Amino acid sequence: MPRLRSRNEDQVTTKVDVVEFAPELMEFLGRAAYVQLIQFENLSRAISSAPSTSAKTAIGRAAELSLGKHRMLVDEITKVGGSPAEVMEPSTADVDRFERATHGADWFETLVTCYLTAGFLDDFFSRLALGLPVEGRRIAGIFHGESGEAVLAELLEDAIEENPRLASRLAMWGRRLVGDTMLVARSSLRYSENHKSDEARIEPVFTELIAAHTRRMDALGLTA
Amino acid sequence: MPRLRSRNEDQVTTKVDVVEFAPELMEFLGRAAYVQLIQFENLSRAISSAPSTSAKTAIGRAAELSLGKHRMLVDEITKVGGSPAEVMEPSTADVDRFERATHGADWFETLVTCYLTAGFLDDFFSRLALGLPVEGRRIAGIFHGESGEAVLAELLEDAIEENPRLASRLAMWGRRLVGDTMLVARSSLRYSENHKSDEARIEPVFTELIAAHTRRMDALGLTA
Numbered sequence: 001m002p003r004l005r006s007r008n009e010d011q012v013t014t015k016v017d018v019v020e021f022a023p024e025l026m027e028f029l030g031r032a033a034y035v036q037l038i039q040f041e042n043l044s045r046a047i048s049s050a051p052s053t054s055a056k057t058a059i060g061r062a063a064e065l066s067l068g069k070h071r072m073l074v075d076e077i078t079k080v081g082g083s084p085a086e087v088m089e090p091s092t093a094d095v096d097r098f099e100r101a102t103h104g105a106d107w108f109e110t111l112v113t114c115y116l117t118a119g120f121l122d123d124f125f126s127r128l129a130l131g132l133p134v135e136g137r138r139i140a141g142i143f144h145g146e147s148g149e150a151v152l153a154e155l156l157e158d159a160i161e162e163n164p165r166l167a168s169r170l171a172m173w174g175r176r177l178v179g180d181t182m183l184v185a186r187s188s189l190r191y192s193e194n195h196k197s198d199e200a201r202i203e204p205v206f207t208e209l210i211a212a213h214t215r216r217m218d219a220l221g222l223t224a
Numbered sequence: 225m226p227r228l229r230s231r232n233e234d235q236v237t238t239k240v241d242v243v244e245f246a247p248e249l250m251e252f253l254g255r256a257a258y259v260q261l262i263q264f265e266n267l268s269r270a271i272s273s274a275p276s277t278s279a280k281t282a283i284g285r286a287a288e289l290s291l292g293k294h295r296m297l298v299d300e301i302t303k304v305g306g307s308p309a310e311v312m313e314p315s316t317a318d319v320d321r322f323e324r325a326t327h328g329a330d331w332f333e334t335l336v337t338c339y340l341t342a343g344f345l346d347d348f349f350s351r352l353a354l355g356l357p358v359e360g361r362r363i364a365g366i367f368h369g370e371s372g373e374a375v376l377a378e379l380l381e382d383a384i385e386e387n388p389r390l391a392s393r394l395a396m397w398g399r400r401l402v403g404d405t406m407l408v409a410r411s412s413l414r415y416s417e418n419h420k421s422d423e424a425r426i427e428p429v430f431t432e433l434i435a436a437h438t439r440r441m442d443a444l445g446l447t448a
Contacts, residue, residue: 033281034277037277037280037284040271040284040287041268041272044265044268044272044287047264047265047268048265048268048269052309053258053309053312053313053316054307054308056261057257057261057298057308057309060261060264060291060295061291061295063264063268063287064288064291064292064295067284067285067287067288067291068288070281070284071281071285071288074281083278084277084278085276085277085278085281088277088281089277092277
């Protein structure tokens with residue numbers, strides 16, 4: 001079994017931070033919980049279509065961790081008196097669109113989606129959480145928990161080693177994912193009236209998130 | 225969120241026990257781990273096809289618990305020096321056949337499958353574990369852990385209440401599941417040379433497992 005590692009090992013930090021744009025607690029929790037549910041659905045699709053039992057078991061660990069994060073976010077919603085399904089509802093249209101766009105044509109592309117978008121979005125939501133009116137640091141911790149990232153990376157490395165021709169296709173797929181992942185992240189922000197100035201201030205954050213995305217691709221030997 | 229309860233609340237006991245037929249440790253663990261993986265795949269299908277976000281979240285808890293059991297069984301395989309995928313491999317044909325037979329035509333039938341077959345098979349494997357050469361009691365405990373049974377029962381009760389015409393179709397489906405579930409359970413036993421006498425001795429165990437199955441159907445108001 002590949003080693004699991006906590007995502008905060010390569011967490012990003014900036015001065016101008018996304019926390020200024022944090023939506024209110026309930027809105028944040030609903031969005032993050034539903035994104036996590038969709039991340040799980042991608043993982044479960046990767047399990048169903050996995051070419052081997054060992055791959056199923058390995059991805060199973062990532063799926064279990066993702067469901068755990070979803071449950072913790074749902075518990076936070078309940079704790080502040082919300083009804084989880086109602087609170088998630090406003091996010092379903094945006095996030096379902098993201099899911100369709102990042103579905104992938106086969107198992108390998110689905111796995112790249114799981115690996116890259118979970119990393120990006122967990123980083124993003126952990127930063128956003130720090131701007132919440134209450135308990136931001138504790139909630140941010142949910143996204144820093146153990147993740148299946150290393151497991152997924154190892155499966156992808158093995159697949160590419162076995163079939164080097166996969167690399168260029170998966171590199172292209174990885175690059176394509178950036179746009180849709182940025183889109184779903186941006187739609188989770190609450191802008192002020194001066195939208196243009198907000199965009200300029202938030203740009204450095206996305207630059208760092210993209211840099212982390214590139215490092216994840218590099219780790220697989222995929223030129224980003 | 226519906227209450228979760230531990231499955232051993234309605235665990236069955238008999239004098240003539242299935243433990244005499246326990247296969248060797250590695251064989252047992254491989255079979256049980258792969259069955260649990262398929263149970264998870266059924267649950268994840270129920271999540272993908274769920275009609276509401278609240279149902280997705282509720283089934284998510286059952287799926288997380290199922291993946292946890294799978295992981296614990298895989299850890300047991302590793303602990304005794306086995307390679308999980310290799311040890312599960314001999315079970316894939318039988319269990320995949322079971323999965324196809326119990327797939328269900330829609331979300332409701334899939335959910336009935338998750339509810340009834342998980343209960344039956346967890347009961348079965350926990351009893352079988354007691355006959356293992358070593359650490360049987362500890363391994364049996366894996367199957368007694370918190371389960372998603374109550375969550376699934378509540379979703380089904382709500383669905384039937386909302387649409388009472390579902391009841392007769394789901395009752396028929398529940399009855400049909402017994403045969404295929406018994407088949408996959410029986411194929412996990414190791415018989416002696418006197419197969420006929422074994423069958424007679426093991427019959428009371430299956431009678432009790434079927435009684436528990438009937439109680440689970442009764443709990444939903446489905447006449448078994």
